[in-house]
Structures are given as C-alpha cells and as structure tokens.
Amino acid sequence: MSAGAGSTQAAGTQAAGTQAVAAGCGAPAGGAAITDAGNQAVVQGQVTKDGSPVGTGYARLLNGDGEFVAEVPLGEDGGFRFFAAPGTWTLRILAPGGVRAQQAVSAATGKIVNLEVAV
Amino acid sequence: MSRSDVLVDADWVEAHNGDPGLVLVEVDEDTSAYDKGHIRNAVKIDWKKDLQDPVRRDFVDSGGFAALLSQRGISNDDTVVLYGGNNNWFAAYAYWYFKLYGHQDVKLLDGGRKKWELESRELVTEVPKREATSYTAQDQDLSIRAFRDEVLAAIGKENLVDVRSPDEFAGRLLAPAHLPQEQAQRGGHIPTARNVPWSKAAEEDGTFKSDDALRAVYSEAGVDFGIDTIAYCRIGERSAHTWFVFHELLGQPNVKNYDGSWTEYGSLVGVPIKTGDES
Numbered sequence: 141m142s143a144g145a146g147s148t149q150a151a152g153t154q155a156a157g158t159q160a161v162a163a164g165c166g167a168p169a170g171g172a173a174i175t176d177a178g179n180q181a182v183v184q185g186q187v188t189k190d191g192s193p194v195g196t197g198y199a200r201l202l203n204g205d206g207e208f209v210a211e212v213p214l215g216e217d218g219g220f221r222f223f224a225a226p227g228t229w230t231l232r233i234l235a236p237g238g239v240r241a242q243q244a245v246s247a248a249t250g251k252i253v254n255l256e257v258a259v
Numbered sequence: 260m261s262r263s264d265v266l267v268d269a270d271w272v273e274a275h276n277g278d279p280g281l282v283l284v285e286v287d288e289d290t291s292a293y294d295k296g297h298i299r300n301a302v303k304i305d306w307k308k309d310l311q312d313p314v315r316r317d318f319v320d321s322g323g324f325a326a327l328l329s330q331r332g333i334s335n336d337d338t339v340v341l342y343g344g345n346n347n348w349f350a351a352y353a354y355w356y357f358k359l360y361g362h363q364d365v366k367l368l369d370g371g372r373k374k375w376e377l378e379s380r381e382l383v384t385e386v387p388k389r390e391a392t393s394y395t396a397q398d399q400d401l402s403i404r405a406f407r408d409e410v411l412a413a414i415g416k417e418n419l420v421d422v423r424s425p426d427e428f429a430g431r432l433l434a435p436a437h438l439p440q441e442q443a444q445r446g447g448h449i450p451t452a453r454n455v456p457w458s459k460a461a462e463e464d465g466t467f468k469s470d471d472a473l474r475a476v477y478s479e480a481g482v483d484f485g486i487d488t489i490a491y492c493r494i495g496e497r498s499a500h501t502w503f504v505f506h507e508l509l510g511q512p513n514v515k516n517y518d519g520s521w522t523e524y525g526s527l528v529g530v531p532i533k534t535g536d537e538s
Contacts, residue, residue: 207458213292234377234464
C-alpha cells in the first residue's frame with residue numbers, strides 16, 4: 141500500500157456529516173460546504189444538471205489504483221465533501237437516469253478543492 | 260441456501276409490496292434517511308437505538324428483540340425484506356441480527372436504498388401503521404456470533420477476514436476521529452487475518468458480485484474455503500456484510516461475525532497484534 145493510499149480511510153471515516161458519522165464506519169451525507177480546511181485535505185463540491193442541483197445521487201472517491209475508498213449521498217443542494225489525504229483521487233458521481241461522471245482531483249493538506257460537476 | 264432465498268431485487272419488491280406476510284424494513288446508519296423518504300410500507304429500525312443495549316456493550320436481549328418486533332408489527336412467520344443505505348451495511352447487520360434471534364425468513368433487497376434511488380423508484384414519507392404482534396425471539400444462535408476467546412483460538416487455524424480498509428488493517432488508522440469512545444487502544448490487526456475490504460464484495464450500484472466473482476476475490480486474498488471463518492471489522496457491521504456473503508450467498512458452513520471486532524480486540528491486554536500490510 142502506497143503512502144498516498146495509506147490515509148484513504150480518513151476519507152471514508154471523516155467524510156462530511158455529523159449524525160451519520162456517529163454510527164462508525166459509514167458514508168455520511170453531504171453536509172454544508174466548509175471554508176477552512178485546517179489540517180485536512182478537503183475535496184468538496186456540487187453536482188448540477190442544467191444549472192440545477194442534483195439532490196439525489198452519490199459521490200464516490202476512488203484511490204490511485206481505482207479502488208473504492210468512500211461514498212457519500214449527495215445533499216439536497218447536490219453537495220458532497222470528503223476529507224481525503226494528499227494525493228490524486230478519482231471522484232465518481234452516480235445519479236438517477238444512468239448518469240455517471242468522473243474526474244480526477246488532486247488533494248493537498250490544508251487546502252479545499254471545490255469542484256463543480258455538471259452531469 | 261441460494262442467492263434467490265436471501266436476495267430480492269427491486270422489481271420483486273414492487274410486485275409484492277403490500278402482500279400479507281411481507282414486511283419491508285429500512286435500516287440505516289443515517290436514521291434521518293427514512294424520514295426523508297422510504298419504500299412504501301417500510302418500517303424503520305434504528306441499528307443503534309433499537310438493537311444495542313443502552314448501557315452494556317451488547318445487543319438487546321431476546322426479550323428486547325421480541326418487544327421491538329412486536330411493536331413494529333412483525334410476526335414470526337413474516338417474510339422480512341431489509342434494505343438500507345451504505346450499500347446495505349446496516350441492513351446486512353440487521354439481517355445477521357434477525358438470524359441471531361432465529362427469524363426464519365429474512366432477505367436483503369440487493370443494492371439497497373442506493374440502487375432504488377438511482378433507478379428513480381418511488382419513495383414516500385407516509386409511515387405505515389402496523390398492528391402490534393406478539394413476537395417470540397429464540398435464544399441467540401451462537402454458531403454465527405464469535406467472541407474474543409474464540410477469535411484468539413482461531414489465530415493461525417481458521418480464516419480471519421478483516422474487512423476494514425487497508426489503513427485500519429495496517430494500523431495507520433485506529434478509528435474515526437469523531438468516535439473516541441469506540442477507539443481501540445492499539446492499531447493493527449489480528450495476526451494471520453486476511454484483509455479483504457467489504458467493498459470488494461459489492462458492485463458500484465451496491466449489489467453483490469456474482470458467486471464466482473466473490474469466490475475469486477477471497478481466494479486471491481488467501482482465504483481457504485475449506486476451513487471455518489470469522490469475519491471482523493471495527494464494530495461488526497461491515498463484517499456482517501461479509502458474513503452474509505460467506506454464509507448466505509456462498510453457502511459456507513461455520514462462519515461467524517465477531518461483533519466485538521477491532522474496538523474490542525485492539526483494547527484487550529496482552530493479545531497478539533500485527534501491524535503493517537502483511538497478514
């Protein structure tokens with residue numbers, strides 16, 4: 141396991157949300173965007189279709205090997221957030237109607253990456 | 260036991276929803292999900308509030324389980340179809356729990372809530388009214404639940420399948436930072452355990468992989484299907500998903516879920532622990 145993938149669970153367990161996370165191993169809901177990354181490597185954003193939020197769907201984070209790391213349901217505003225580790229990730233969006241989208245994203249400690257994903 | 264005995268798909272649920280003797284149950288980690296919308300006629304079970312003893316670290320006893328199911332209007336001879344978010348983690352946990360207390364006819368909705376949502380199927384907010392029943396729970400079936408001493412005795416003898424992420428397995432991470440009360444004192448894994456993250460068993464849409472694909476995943480990781488198996492994770496719900504794969508889908512005998520999992524094992528005094536990526 142590489143150092144980059146070495147902190148992948150952080151993305152899974154610290155993914156956004158509070159209530160859902162309290163259960164333990166989970167994939168919590170989107171949650172409001174944050175503005176201060178602190179010492180985290182934040183990947184967050186919003187999924188839209190024709191300019192409107194996609195409120196039903198899922199954001200998945202895959203590591204550099206394409207392996208699943210974490211998944212969160214999109215918030216009502218189409219929002220999602222992961223606390224990843226520094227490195228390169230693939231964000232994959234699943235939404236109704238067979239909608240699939242993905243893009244590469246680089247995360248860095250102390251930095252918030254904001255993504256606008258149009259599907 | 261075959262796949263069709265324990266898994267149903269969304270079309271089946273739509274065709275049979277409302278049939279007498281069928282109860283849909285949503286089990287979520289995020290318990291607000293049900294309130295925002297659920298499959299018509301589904302009742303809710305809260306994996307923590309309803310299934311865990313509020314004081315001791317253990318499950319509600321058989322009397323408590325009987326009271327819960329009675330209150331939810333579930334009878335002993337009902338067919339219970341469980342589904343939930345997170346690729347059915349907590350639904351699988353509840354499935355194992357229903358089996359622990361001897362419920363005969365339980366099934367999972369393959370793909371759970373995610374696949375249902377992605378297919379834009381109907382969700383409603385109306386909460387069904389079910390008349391209370393007099394449910395009778397059996398004593399726990401301890402052939403599917405492992406305790407710490409059995410786990411220690413299994414080192415080097417049985418399959419120990421650690422279904423956490425590679426980082427938890429290696430000891431680089433202990434637990435979510437949000438949950439100090441559940442944190443183990445040490446990181447790492449049980450010696451000889453094979454690390455096969457739960458997600459290897461699921462497709463992107465949350466459905467289970469085919470039997471052949473599942474066998475390949477575990478075989479490649481060094482699991483010996485000829486010997487007994489104990490699965491564990493951090494608190495026992497991801498490993499319930501893997502228990503379901505081994506015991507219910509692949510028909511393996513003698514498979515146990517160690518619900519104490521790493522939060523217990525990693526806090527025990529004097530037990531062997533291995534760190535790093537190797538088993």
